[in-house]
Amino acid sequence: MSEPEAGAPRFPLLIGETHGREPVPLPGLPAGVIAVTVPRVTRTVDDLPDVRVPRDRKGRVNTREVDLVAAAPVNGYAPPPGLSTRDLIKVLTTGDHKRWATIEGDFGDRAWDVAVALIQCGAVTLRCRVERAVHFAPRLWRLTEIWEDVHEDKLDELRGRPDALALHAELLEAMAQVPQLANERELLAATPPGRTLQVPASSTSGTGDWRVYEIAVRAACFWWPAHDSPQPITAKALAGNALRNTKSAWTASRRQAFANLIGRPFDRAVEETDTELRIRGPLQWRVGSVVADAAACRPWLGLPARGLRVLGMIDCDADGIVLVENEDAFQQVCKIPEIVDHWLCIWGAGYATDGLVEFLRTMTPLPVAAWQDLDAHGIRIIHNLTERIERHVTPVGMDVELYRAGPKYKQEPSKLEKNRELASELAMEGPLALRELAAEIAANGGEGCEHETLYAQVLPTLSAQLNEVLVQQPDR
Template sequence: MPDMPEQPTAPLPRPALLVGEAHGRREVPLHGLPAGIIAVTVPRTRKDGDEVLTRVPLDRKRRVNPAVVDLVASDPVPAYDPPPGLADRDLVKVLTTRTRKRWATVEAEFGPQQAWRTTVSLIRCGAVVLRCKVIQTTGFAPDSWRLTPSWASLREDKLAHLRGHPDPLRLHAELLQEMVGVPQLASEHALLTATAPARTLQVPAGSAAGTEDWRVYEVAVRSAAVWWAAQSRPQPMTAKALAGKSMRDTKNPWTPARRQAFANLVGRPFDQAVEETDTELRMRGPLRWRVDDVIADAAACRPWLGLPAGGLRSLGLIDCSAVGVFLVENEDAFTQVCKLPGVTERWLCVWGAGYATHGLAAFLKAMAPLPVAAWQDLDAHGIQIIANLTERIGRPITPVGMDVDLYRQGTKYRQKPEKRAGNVHLAERLAVSGPLALRALAAEIAASGGDGCEHETLYPEVLPTLARTLDQIPGEQTSAIWPFSTDGIA
């Protein structure tokens, strides 16, 4: 049985989102905006391979002159914190927004006088984004609203909580029955047995799921019971298969809160417990975070904490006392680094699959001003990854275990002739325009005919001194709610 993650002993405040709605946008000066609200450009998007890139819309003279804008909160907001005094019936109206609501619909639901006041309070708390038409350059007229990604990811669970269950006694009994015969959930069964059901079902105090939301708890418990029962089978479960068996619907979403509550119950990162097409940023180090009311600890989770790369908008990072962020390119090397206490006690170690580059860049940019170090393959593409990320996050990345001497003694991997030729061309270019600290390595790769050395072959040379090497990188240790970032990513 895998080690269960340690649970935080004290309640944590609701942190601000790491990436907010203003991220990657340009502010537009309009007259008459309420306090706490700004107007921002509506980004234009394009697909680049597996990534969706965004850019600020400009006219032919490179000026920001939008026809439409979005009104968003000017200050950091939690993932979910409704405005004070908003009645449950009105909160239900907000959460029933699936895609967009026209402004005429909003006025019909709340009344012409109340619609604007309610909308302003919802924008300020990060619940909705109001799309507006720009009138004569500095004026605006409401057109429609949509839920922010963090509220949209939680809407189904929050609606279930607000509406209650028509038969709470039956649901309570069903969930207890799901856990019968699953020894790994015996303590959870005892906790739920001791919690009397009411119209609004309550998550038992002390639950390992780490959530206060009943629907999140229900999904996590049902899924954990199915998952544990299937562990004797050689074929691992996919995320969709688990949703189909536990929730009776393969399209039922694995929201960040549900993923982490399930991971807390089974004691494994979500992407290690099941197979899925979405990737995660794996982390180990001195950082704790919270999705709504689900808490996880990147220092306590074994062997690491997995964050969905696409879920950064609904994540708030808190209590980060790391001296820097250390990127490791390949999964096997990341696992080895996670075993080094001298590294993970001080540095936040991160692994993200190649197709998660956009989510990884957003994360690194939001973690400024922490220094960033990276250990990549000693080849042209390893250097290119650092060059690309350096440009996108707007601050330098210090290479570790990537010097010329290590390259010369490393085992070179086999390549096809056409790939080798492409690597020579890329290395020649990087030797001139790449990161300064890696130009000598790029020149050596070009001179060696494009040969590459995978960093997994250099464990004996790099791992024993890695903690000491990282300690030589300048940085300042902090411990606070992490600063909110609204800068875009080029």
């Protein structure tokens, strides 16, 4: 496989506030601010969120309401210069939203100027009514998801912490009981507090935010002694024991700092209800103050599906993206250096989440390949994904001969019939590259073959198949 070319594309903002929106031309907008449509969220037939641009019955974009957002990508939490601590606390205590009348009460004659500065730095979106496609009037503001993710930690920091020396000593004492944190403890001991507490420069946590660091350390001090217990550690139990509050949010920053500190993905360390995307390959990203490396994380980088919405800056040198349907197969692919050195490998637990779809849209023009089960639903996943990201997805390890030779898994008669019907439909309307396979599945009464049973046939040739995907790209 070829080495990444010099000047490989960079993706400066993964997902911002423009998801599911279109620009709306409005006169008189300040520099650095654009107006976009308010997204309409519905559910797909697979019960997945579908974010779309609102339109009227004639298909025209509905512009009776808009959001004012930052015109340029923003790199995480960066308050506007000149905003006082008192004002910043007012911003961060927004809650779900603040009405414009409340904002005017908080900031008086400065309300509009403060709002513009906050929009420009990616802190808030401002919902406005639009009249005659010309005049707009503010209604309310919301924190952007980037700021919402870190607002609790920043509020703690702004409101002041307990005695710095006492807190520093408390963390050192807690880590002294955990051998696995000995190196981290040495780093902290060598970083005495001044007027404020400082995260050690070489901290394994990867964060520069003290509150995020403190939470990660406390959680790790609880997790290490308890992780071998037969009783599972849930995300809420970890929060309750380490933070004394089961309702404390495991934000993307906190999750990743904790995962970095213990050296394993969050969803392997604790049990939780959220679905994680698992990523391995040449990609680095920054969420809040935390940096993570999908090439260095072992065995992968885990991220909650919703977490993709709050990522800041991303750097990717991958030649392409390969999606793997099942967890065990994903782990096998992650063991192949010639793949993970050049491809971004992703597991998303079956049908694509909204976050994964937007991730793939953002990573255009990287080619997308997929290795799914050889059954009706595996084909449907690729069909669904192709439509939602609006570009081609190349199947690998999914040809008819593999299906014919592979063992078929057991299914109830009623499910077999439904899968036969779905395969028949996909043989006519599914992805062209998979219609022959869909027809074969239909001819076999809906029987399917799980790709975990095909390792011996597929894994030795998977790198070559992905190379062929690159060769077929029109710009190569």
